[in-house]
Amino acid sequence: MKDWRYWLAEQRGTLLAFAIFIVMFAIYSANHPAGFTANVVQTAANKGVLLAFVAMAQTLVVITAGIDLSVGMIFTLTNCMASWLAVGTGLETAFGVAAVLGTGLLCGAVNGAIVIYGRLQPIVATIATGAVYFGLALLLRPVPGGSVNEDLADFLTGRFFGVVPASLVALFVVVLVVWVPFSRSELGRAAYAAGSSETAAYMSGVPIRRGKFLAYTLAGLLAAIGGLFLTFFTYTGEAAYASGNAYTLFSIAAVVLGGVSLFGGKGSAIGAIFGALAFRTIGDLLFVFDFDPLWQPLFQGVILLIAVSLGAFALFRVRNRLEWFL
Amino acid sequence: MDGVAPLFRMEGISKRYGGVRALEKADLSVTAGSIHAILGENGAGKSTLIKVMAGVVAPDEGRMVLDGREVTFASPAAANQAGIVCIFQELSLIPELSVADNIVISDPPKRFGMIDRKAQRRIAEEALARAGASDIHPLALVKDLPLSRRQMVEIAKALARKPRILILDEATSALTAADVAKIFGVLKRLREEGLALLYISHRMNEIAELADQCTVFRNGRNVASYAAGSKSDNEVVELMIGREYSHIFPAKPARSLSSTVPVLEARNLSWSDRLDNISLSIAAGEVVGLGGLDGQGQRELLLAFFGVLRGLSGQILIDGKPVSIASPSAASDDRIGMALIPEDRKTEGLMLPMTVRENLSFAALDRLSKGGIIDRAAEQRLIDDMVGLLAIKTAGLDIPVGALSGGNQQKVVIAKWLMRQPRIILLNDPTRGIDVGTKQELYQLMRKLADAGAAILFYSTDYDELIGCCDRVLVLYDGAVKRELAGAEITEHALIASALNIHGEAAPKHGEGMKGGPA
């Protein structure tokens, strides 16, 4: 086989997510009253990018065969923080943004420390830390409000050269700066190895704990970038429990759609990004077809249910029933 | 070679797992530029020995000397650092990563802090070439490779670490004959390059071809070391089996060829690439053994009867009537009345944290309850009977079964099935890791159950047991019944010969699916 074929096989999940997204977006823009215009693309990008950041965060943890049910709450918390801090002069805003991102890193590191060094189950541990992060968010914003440096916000949510949505460019930069180095680093590989087979990774002398810890920590950072962007879009901070939960939930859907295995060791954040964009587009399809928006949560729930059930097909290939219980 | 100072020496190494002695003051010394073969039966301590060497297991006592200096290894990585690299029987490859990723996994080449994929690819290609496996593409994912290719990757991975001592634990068990030939070439070249190689194998012909020095292990001790070729196969087999202890086996009844319908019969059973057209029948009162090297389909055969395998072809008949058994609950149903004493009592036979009582009645709950409610008086009576019958030694019925000794745990597993009064009893290596006294009790029990009319199918990795307990033995090889031995034909030599393929058989064809079970 030629090299490109292996590359293709490795990227199959990502490419599939990309294809789903393209098809869905084509249907979406073809039926959109305004058609395929820069405005439509910009609005769609801005909505999609938020979920894309959170889905990237989820990917990092899922790769280690863990799960982070607090990503939505980190997202909410950093949104509330940014609505206080990302304001004022350029320098003040810069410090504010740094503080917000630092908080995200810290939240992720706390999750990682509790799960890896505290040896707690990721589900319960991150539900509990999620409650703490939400509490902090509520502390910061008991009622919705605040403001943001609007110049920066408009710059990052507008368009470059009148066509390219700035948020997509930002997403691209984050991929280059966070995801690419992670996936090519030794610790990133350790995270994959630990997710795929922790025993084999241990036997091979891979730094399992450090790899996993880095994954949880960077997940916090990515969720915080998402929270920052939410503030740029809405100009406010809001400690909305339902929205935080929805982002956690949708991040899992996006990860699954993006070809990332929930059992760990397989998949890429790029896939999850397309999964997120596709998921958002599918959700918005209802609008262009003039359905009652009330149906949207149900529609999204059903997509999620179908997405998570897809993995079950591998089950029918299992011929030794004892393998069910691995 | 006698004059050369050893590169690595182990002295007085002991290791216990719970009550079981895996190693007892074992010694070994390894010389650079030679291939050292380790022989021994299953459970003789070979695996534990190399795990100690490779830093996977910490010894309870004893010392290790490398280059004249005493060393200890805290982890496999530490042993690697010292130049000791092991190719384990259970593969240590990461399935979702590529071949190249796996080969450099412990120390990937880096550039600007990131993994240098070009350099990685180059290293991988070199290592694969050295292992004689250039046909494997470095970008292929390990999980997509068949087992024999994975084993070659494992060897390449070991070579990429530039070892001084290379340990191969049954490393050829899954290889095709062509691969074995290639590997032998590689190993001989490595010997020339001055490496010390430790080679663990069941295959006498391989050892004869490769080894310079041999050490035989038995019961956790090294019992003999000799230059390769200085002993005959027969002598080696004697050393491996030993004459230290002899089990007291119950007398076998004179075989009466009853014309009754067999209780359990299989016709042309095939499954995946593990079971190949197996036919057999067992009458009431008969103890039939399954022999052969580990991992030749014996386990799968038992699981097939017990309703665990899907996609089975062929027929299973109970009392002469075809049945389809879709689950263990169907198999243990009174109409079939089958019981399986599984391979691993800790994960398959028992719920270790649960009490002795709960474990004992677990398989018979449907019989002990009315309308789903457990009749505790009936439960107590039956449990008392079983504890008495099997002489289970326990401080009480309400302590966790995990607190019992290995032998008593195994008795609990058997007792929990006897509570259902099964007619067909399948045993998967039931005496592994238990003490001699309990073993003897189990042999007596097996015969008693057979005399009471049960049909018993008994897989053992211990040849003595097969000889002492069985009325007939079926030797499996590559998923097929290779030979059937009955009565006086069941001898060590007959068993070992048909299992090891010593006697003039063609070189074994090792199928892809023949992964060796854990030793």
Next chain:
Amino acid sequence: MSETTLGGIAGRMPKFIRRADPAVATAFACIVALLLLGSLYSRSFLSPEYLLQQLKVASFLGVIATGMMLVILLGQIDLSVPWSVATGAMMACAAAAYGPVGSALAIPFGILCGGAIGIVNGIGVAYLRIPSMIITLATNAVAQGLMVVYTGGFSPQDSATVAMRYLATGFAVPAVPNAVIIWALIGAAMVFVLTRTSFGRAVYGIGNRERAAYLSGIDTRRVVLIAFAVSGGLSAFGGVLLAGYASKAAQSMGDAYLLPSIAAVVLGGTSILGGRGSYLGTVAGVILITLLQSILSVMQMPEAGRQIIYGVVIVAMLLLYGRTPASR
């Protein structure tokens, strides 16, 4: 593991507690400590009226946590609690709008709807072997979607039936709220099922080692399915009671019950990995959480502080005795 520490704590306790599970004993000790702490704020904290009131509030959580415990004992988790609760409440109230027949069937109908959610969970976990965490999140989203469509996104106008209100707020026995009696009955049934029936034994067996349970001839998939169905049904029943308590159902009424129900079970000493735990512990956990909430509200702690303290207390307790064994 920190069992030695707990052994040390337990060693200083009276004999009858020492014999109990250290986690359960710790939970009860925490309850006593909370009551003492509360009594510093207000004398009425130790009055029978207040304690009964607390028990009544606890019983809603208790019913929901009972189902959660069953699922956690299997080594699984049910994250569909929020919308199972809301679905139970809304469907019961909805049935009430259909005349006397509807009113009569309101409670069973609500429970049945929760049970249906549970059955979907159970099929996903037992037969499709989807991780329970994922499938229950998905069914939660679907249930939410269905309810949003049904209610139009607002709190439904239908109100609870008289029977629902009676169950939640009435007094069949003087001085003992009905809700407490219901919890006691459900708790007693659960204890019986767990300790005296073959189903209960199978639950513990599967939670400890599903492989061994399967090879022992247990129909493990059926047991898992039933457990999830019961969990869904009990969540919905909790919702029915809550609707009776508040006279109507509300959109996000279940959100406040997910973390507390898991926390109550886990703080009561049930292993999150399954196979170990007693109902007494869950009772302790439920009361502990309820008292914690009550004290925080007496202290006029805002929602934010409550969430933070919850999370921190749960993580701390888990670190104390809920850790998985070291791998080597």
